[in-house]
Amino acid sequence: MDNFLLAWIVLVPLLSSLILGTMYLYSIKVTKIPNIVFSMFALTAPFISFVLGVSFFFRLLENSDVIIYRAYKWLSVDGYDIDMGFMADQLSIFMVLFITFVGGLIHIYASGYMKDDDGYGKFFFYFNLFLASMLLLVLANSPIIMFIGWEGVGVCSYLLISYYYQDSENVKAGNKAFIANRVGDLGFIIAMITMFYYAGSNGFDYINLELGMANVPVEVLSFIGLALLIGAIGKSAQIPLFVWLPDAMAGPTPVSALIHAATMVTAGVYMVARFHFLYDMIPNVGLFIAYIGAFSALFAAIIATKQTDIKKILAYSTMSQLGYMFIAVGLGGYSAGIFHVFTHAFFKALLFMGAGAVIVALHHEQNIFKMGGMRRKTPLVYFTMLIATLAIAGIPPFAGFFSKDEILLTAFGSGEYFIWIIGVITAVLTAYYMFRLLFVVFHGSNYKENRELHSLSKNMTMPLVILAIGSILAGFIGVPLLLGGQNYIGIWLEILNSKALHVEHSIELYLMGLNILAAVIGLLIAYKKFFNYDMSKVPEYTGLIWNKFYIDEIYDRIFVDKLKKLSIFISYKLDINFIDKIVMGISNGFIRSGNVVARLQSANTRMYAFSMLMGISVISTYLIIVMR
Amino acid sequence: MQERIKIEMADLLLSYIALAMILFSIGFLGIISRKNIFIVYMSIELMLNAVNLIFVALGRYNESMEPQVMAMIIIAIAAAEAAVFLSLIVVLYRNKKSLNSDIFNVLKQKDTANG
Numbered sequence: 001m002d003n004f005l006l007a008w009i010v011l012v013p014l015l016s017s018l019i020l021g022t023m024y025l026y027s028i029k030v031t032k033i034p035n036i037v038f039s040m041f042a043l044t045a046p047f048i049s050f051v052l053g054v055s056f057f058f059r060l061l062e063n064s065d066v067i068i069y070r071a072y073k074w075l076s077v078d079g080y081d082i083d084m085g086f087m088a089d090q091l092s093i094f095m096v097l098f099i100t101f102v103g104g105l106i107h108i109y110a111s112g113y114m115k116d117d118d119g120y121g122k123f124f125f126y127f128n129l130f131l132a133s134m135l136l137l138v139l140a141n142s143p144i145i146m147f148i149g150w151e152g153v154g155v156c157s158y159l160l161i162s163y164y165y166q167d168s169e170n171v172k173a174g175n176k177a178f179i180a181n182r183v184g185d186l187g188f189i190i191a192m193i194t195m196f197y198y199a200g201s202n203g204f205d206y207i208n209l210e211l212g213m214a215n216v217p218v219e220v221l222s223f224i225g226l227a228l229l230i231g232a233i234g235k236s237a238q239i240p241l242f243v244w245l246p247d248a249m250a251g252p253t254p255v256s257a258l259i260h261a262a263t264m265v266t267a268g269v270y271m272v273a274r275f276h277f278l279y280d281m282i283p284n285v286g287l288f289i290a291y292i293g294a295f296s297a298l299f300a301a302i303i304a305t306k307q308t309d310i311k312k313i314l315a316y317s318t319m320s321q322l323g324y325m326f327i328a329v330g331l332g333g334y335s336a337g338i339f340h341v342f343t344h345a346f347f348k349a350l351l352f353m354g355a356g357a358v359i360v361a362l363h364h365e366q367n368i369f370k371m372g373g374m375r376r377k378t379p380l381v382y383f384t385m386l387i388a389t390l391a392i393a394g395i396p397p398f399a400g401f402f403s404k405d406e407i408l409l410t411a412f413g414s415g416e417y418f419i420w421i422i423g424v425i426t427a428v429l430t431a432y433y434m435f436r437l438l439f440v441v442f443h444g445s446n447y448k449e450n451r452e453l454h455s456l457s458k459n460m461t462m463p464l465v466i467l468a469i470g471s472i473l474a475g476f477i478g479v480p481l482l483l484g485g486q487n488y489i490g491i492w493l494e495i496l497n498s499k500a501l502h503v504e505h506s507i508e509l510y511l512m513g514l515n516i517l518a519a520v521i522g523l524l525i526a527y528k529k530f531f532n533y534d535m536s537k538v539p540e541y542t543g544l545i546w547n548k549f550y551i552d553e554i555y556d557r558i559f560v561d562k563l564k565k566l567s568i569f570i571s572y573k574l575d576i577n578f579i580d581k582i583v584m585g586i587s588n589g590f591i592r593s594g595n596v597v598a599r600l601q602s603a604n605t606r607m608y609a610f611s612m613l614m615g616i617s618v619i620s621t622y623l624i625i626v627m628r
Numbered sequence: 629m630q631e632r633i634k635i636e637m638a639d640l641l642l643s644y645i646a647l648a649m650i651l652f653s654i655g656f657l658g659i660i661s662r663k664n665i666f667i668v669y670m671s672i673e674l675m676l677n678a679v680n681l682i683f684v685a686l687g688r689y690n691e692s693m694e695p696q697v698m699a700m701i702i703i704a705i706a707a708a709e710a711a712v713f714l715s716l717i718v719v720l721y722r723n724k725k726s727l728n729s730d731i732f733n734v735l736k737q738k739d740t741a742n743g
Contacts, residue, residue: 603733605668610660 002055003069006086009052009096010135016045017128024121035120039111042124046104046131053096056088064090064495066207068141075144082204087141090492094338095138095270102262102345102470103131105463109353110254112459113360117252123163127258130156134263138270142205143192146271150188150235153264154181160259161251173250180244184234191227194220210277218282225278225285228271229292236268236322238296243552245319249311253356256311260318261349266341269322272329273338276496279329286330287416293326294422299549301429305436306545310355310368313437317392318348320426324407327419333410334496339489340407343399343474347391350467354385357460358441361453368437369539372444377453380461382442384468389438391471393431394519399475405515406478412511413503424518431522439530480508637689644685651678665717665727676706 019041027033056067067088075082088096107127114123133152140146155178162174196204198220199212213221232238237245245265249256259265272279272289279286297320304316321344328337358374358381359366375382391398394405404427411420478489503511544550651674658671680699687695717727724731 598737601735601737603730603736605729605732606660606663613656 003067003086004071005052006056006067006069006088006139007071009049009056009100010086010132010139012048012052012132013045013128013135014132016041017125017132020121020128021125024119024125027121033121035111035115038121038124042128043104043107043111045128046100046107049131049135050097050100050104053093053100057093057097060088060090060093068205070141082142082144085141085145085205086139087206088139090495091270091273091334091338092138094342094489094492095266096135098342098345099131099134099138099262102349102467103134103258105466106254106257106262106349106353109257109356109460109463110252112457113254113356114252115457115459119163123160123252126156126159126163127254130160130258130263134267137267143188143195143209144204146274147188147192150231150267151185153235153267154178154185157181157248157259157264160255161248163251163255167250170250173244173247176247177244180241181234184231184241187227187230187234191224191231194224194227198224206274206277213278213281221278222282222285225275225282226288228275228278229285229289232268232271232289232326233292234268235271236265236326237319238268238292238322238326239299242296242300242319243555246312246315246548249309249315253311253352253359256315257349257352257356260315260352261345265318265322266325266345269325269329269337269341272326273334273496276329276332276334280332283332286332289330290327290411290416290419291330293323293328293330294419294426295323296320296326297323297426298422298429299323301426301433302545303548304433305429306541306543307433308369308539308541309366310359310371310437310441311352311366313368313433314348314351314355317351317430317434318344320430321348321392323426324404324423327423328407328410331410331414331416331419333407333414335490335493336403336406336410338493338496339478340400340403342477342489343391343403343471346399346467346470346474347388350384350388350464350471351392353460353464353467354381354388357381357456357464360460361456363454368440369444371441372533373442375442378456381456381464384464385438385442387468387471389434391475393434393522394427394515395431395523396516397472397475399471399473401515401519402475402478402480405512406480408515409480409503409508409511412507424514427515427518428522431519432526433522435523435526436530439526440533443531444533641685641689645682648678648681648685651675651681663728663730665720665729668729669713669717673706673710676702 020038023033023038023041059067068085069087070083070085072084073081074084107124110123110127114120117123130153133149133156135149137146137149137153140149158174158178160174161177162171164170195209195213198216199209202208202212230241234241248259251259279289300316300319300323304313304320307313307316321340325337325340325344328334328340357378358371361374361378361381362371365371387398391400394401396402408420408423408427411417411423478487480487547553655671655674655678658674659668662668662671680702683695683699683702687693687699720732721727
């Protein structure tokens, strides 16, 4: 009945972005449009989408049937139709809710953060387009439509990361993100083709694919699963395609918040959960996913302990938390994974916004060892950041505790103790590096006292407070039964979970205690080392971890250099000696023959008349003699 | 009787056509051998009228009036054309103070560097 509104969840931000883009062009070409006009469009779009999402949420509460809306026939090849279809089930609507909510708050924050920027309208054009792509990705009813959103997200991330395009380093970072994502996209495309070939005979939407996959051999399913996984790894920045994520910090801070919290990186997790019917049939590939997630989590956490750039620390922590989500979805605990996506969206957005506020206050200083003592200067940012740090470290009752606990419980309950151990170690490291950041930035002493702080506008602090409340409360939708709560998210996403975990309550309690212990250990180490840290000197880091295990250099050596050599060979040898010869030869031949023919143009009128009449007479003679 | 008249007519027609061919050839030679634009123009008119003559002669031979009408139209057009052509010659003369057709070679292909 009102299913067409489903399309409008995507269309509203899309239209808003188009309007913003047009207005921005008008603004730079004709007359300047005040920022308030841009904000009016930019900030209402996520809000409208959120309200629409809520309406569908309530519809699904009443009636849990999947809502499908086919807008129009998008492709039709020889009777095989692919619709521009939208699908709302429990998973996608849940994603829509927090994407639009957190995304909307980031929009408000960005309107404060970017208010002095010349490209205000352009920024929000990209921002809304980003949101629209992400919503399309989530609401799509078939892999192909999902792929449109998938690519849209990639393009927008490229545009936003290299937003400060005057600096070529930022453009390089944008390119890196885009290229790393393209590698993943290739996997997605291969998976789609294989799926289409083996299981797409009845239709290419999720429901038909699920039916079609029942008869496909396991080897093929595993291949599809792995190819899809490459796509997910690319988007969600897991080993080995994570290199773009830290560099993505080149963009403005709201972009980092949007990419890392609500959109983009969660796309990979969402995709694995979306194809749960596929991964349920191939548990071995799922286990592989879990291992990739576990190693990524540990790897990123180790690197994060030595970074000095506040945004880079947060970037690696994102990668680490995404690793947790992959552990969960890989082991079949889809609701646990999506739960962590949800809580992570709150506290990670909050962390980035708080970091952005500190960076703005200190006139774009990003090295944490040059900050210090911000607790008294910006108490509001301090408190909100404290809440977010407690949440990400996994200290109850903040949001991160419940979701992380559930993921580790999933790992333990599935009998994958090795992954579980990695998860616990990562939890220690997480608490350590996050509190290190907090203590150094907000508590450290001996910093340069006489600094003028850039004032923070209301737009920037208000979302912090809302998200802080969210970071406290978000966890309570998934309180485990053991603590007398109700795991609402588990119930809501029940359709996804195929297998139930059986862990005894006493063990569950021990595990919970262990998680808290892990967080507290991390906290204490950080406290000992960095509380009241002497800020007079900026520490110089060297070594393996500081250099991120030389991964970038290794990639350069293996892939980039080889490609560069090949490109140089092609452009300087093959192109000049072979292709240019052919192309120039053809064009020179035409020029030469043209010159020869042009000599006939001698301006001798009598000659023209003669040749014309001779021609006519030859033709007439031919006609008379032969054609007769 | 009828046959005989037809054959006589054919002989007559041949001589007309021969005359037209001679006129046409004279015109043709005039165009390709003379430089003076006026002579060239007159030669063109000569060729035109040679064709006209064939029209009229064939019209008589076939006892049809349509070619005669056509010939009339051609003559009318030729008159109009003459007006245009003569004014063009005046303009050309004003430009170069000459009536030599070989002088007007602005559109000639010049030798190019890489040609």
